[in-house]
Amino acid sequence: MAFLSPTKKNINLHTHVTKSPLPRNPVLALKDPNWKMAMDDEYNALIQNKKWDLVPRPPDTNAIRSIWIFRHKEKSDGSFERHKARLVGNGAGQQVDIDCGETFSPVVKPATIRTILSLSLSKA
Template sequence: MTLGASSPPRDVELPGHPMITRARAGIHKPNPKYAMTVSTDVSPIPRSVRSAVKDPHWYAAMKLEFDALQANKTWTLVPRPPGARVITGKWVFKHKMNPDGSLERYKAWWVVRGFNQRPGIDFGETF
């Protein structure tokens, strides 16, 4: 006789969990959160900036955000100082919906990856 874990014989069926889920029973209902969606011609949320630039809806949302950043003078373009760490960012995309489920607008915003900054060292200015 050996000690340790051993697998049961293949002809013996292990008892399963007694709970039957809707998916196991073959019941598939639509999610009510999306049941009132009116518009079906909504561009999907892009996974990359390349795909967003190709879609006119997302490109317009990106341009609107970029123009707002410039109009608010959120940042200015400066030459990179020697030895400075560049703080990168990324685009975030989302559909903004009306209460009835129809598309209100495409929303794109630029977020900075601030977790690269170090407290007391480079919080004041970023490059």
């Protein structure tokens, strides 16, 4: 028979998260614990993956602002999965050849690559 120490606490991994409404701005999002956790997760992932370096701003450059995008992620059956917050650059004010050159950021999911490879092998 096993006994739990009185200092150990049982952790419930099946907590029910209620679906919070989409916030209109980051200030409102920070007041909701669900959205704050989503924002913290995004920020920590960016730091952990070393996605940026803090550098001094050169005097002759325009700063690109960042914005938060808030979404409800859903499972394949359409049920609510989690709150998702993304921090993205807002390039709306950029001017080509002044603030940036040509940019391209390919994003491909592994399932897409497998599908294309499977189709190409079946046609060969």
